[in-house]
Amino acid sequence: GQQLNQSPQSMFIQEGEDVSMNCTSSSIFNTWLWYKQDPGEGPVLLIALYKAGELTSNGRLTAQFGITRKDSFLNISASIPSDVGIYFCAGQSYAGGTSYGKLTFGQGTILTVHP
Amino acid sequence: SQTIHQWPATLVQPVGSPLSLECTVEGTSNPNLYWYRQAAGRGLQLLFYSVGIGQISSEVPQNLSASRPQDRQFILSSKKLLLSDSGFYLCAWSVTLADNEQFFGPGTRLTVL
Numbered sequence: 611g612q613q614l615n616q617s618p619q620s621m622f623i624q625e626g627e628d629v630s631m632n633c634t635s636s637s638i639f640n641t642w643l644w645y646k647q648d649p650g651e652g653p654v655l656l657i658a659l660y661k662a663g664e665l666t667s668n669g670r671l672t673a674q675f676g677i678t679r680k681d682s683f684l685n686i687s688a689s690i691p692s693d694v695g696i697y698f699c700a701g702q703s704y705a706g707g708t709s710y711g712k713l714t715f716g717q718g719t720i721l722t723v724h725p
Numbered sequence: 726s727q728t729i730h731q732w733p734a735t736l737v738q739p740v741g742s743p744l745s746l747e748c749t750v751e752g753t754s755n756p757n758l759y760w761y762r763q764a765a766g767r768g769l770q771l772l773f774y775s776v777g778i779g780q781i782s783s784e785v786p787q788n789l790s791a792s793r794p795q796d797r798q799f800i801l802s803s804k805k806l807l808l809s810d811s812g813f814y815l816c817a818w819s820v821t822l823a824d825n826e827q828f829f830g831p832g833t834r835l836t837v838l
Contacts, residue, residue, distance in 0.1 A: 641825040652731075652815050652829035653769075660825075698769070702825045713827060715769040 616699050616716030623689055624724050631697060631719040632683040639701035642675050642682040643713065647696045656697075657684070689723050696720050727752035731816050731830040738837055744789075744803040746833050748816030751797065756818040758799040759827060760791055763813040775799060811837045 616633045623629060633642070641660055645653035657668050659675035659682060666673055672685045682701075686693055699716040728751045738744060750756050760772040771784045773791035781791050788807050792800045799816055816830040 643826060645829075650832070650834070652817075652832045655826055655828060658826050696767070700827075712771065712774065713825070717768045 614699060614701055614714055614716040616719055618719060619717065620720040620722070622722045622724065625689060625691060627689055629686040629689055629693070629721060630683060631699075632681060633699035633701070633716045634681040635701060635714075636680070637701075637703055638679040639703045639714075640679075641702040642673070643700040643702075644671075644673050644682070644684045645698040645700065647698065647718075649695070653698055686721075689721075691723050691725055694721055694723050727818070727828070729816060729818055729828060729830040731814075731833050733833060734831065735834045736836070738806050738835065740808055740837055741805050744801070744806050744810070744835070746801040746814055746816075746835075748799040748801075748830055749797055750799075750818045753797070753818070753820070755796060756820065758793065759817040759819075760799065760801050761815040761817065761829075763815060763832075769815065773801070806837045808837050811835055 614633050614635050643658050644656045646656050647653040656671055657666050657673040659666055659673055662675055662679045663677050664675040670687045674683055676682055682699055696718045698718045700713040702713050730749050732747045757776055759774045761769045762772055763769050773781055773783055775781050775793045778793055778796055789801060789803050814833045814835060817827040819827045
């Protein structure tokens, strides 16, 4: 099946620093999604990307859909303590029929922000 | 607005006991519904998905089963739990066909002893 390689696996940063994480795949995706998960809760959708080259912002978060359609990155600017959590990328590659809507998830990046 | 609920929030069950987890969605019709398992806070594994009432697709061979008795209700079951069934179970929904964005419920923490 399809696999996503998400890196880094974890990050320890100081409050105010910028953060960058990315996902790569050997397969082409039609959609890239970025989620954040707080401890003990379900993932929350942060940003959705639908076109190669697309750059989308959501507050201090910026994500881009790679030109090759095989990668995506997420940047967080001026991190704050509430940014702590696990960030997941997810890709969808529509191959027709029953594969529609199914997402492939990365393994997550654990972000720790020190005040 | 749409909301998704999962019940119970936490569950501790002995090995060999049955399981029933419930997921309900409000504020939308004909959603695609999904069950995921997350082990050790990392990586979401798709277990089942459903595009309509009574329509269930299984992604991986396992000890679990799923049912969709109503449009906005999705149930995850087992007749006999295994230790390896422990984990964080997440239900998600998406708009049928036209939308790739999935929205997750709060999850159920299952511990099998």
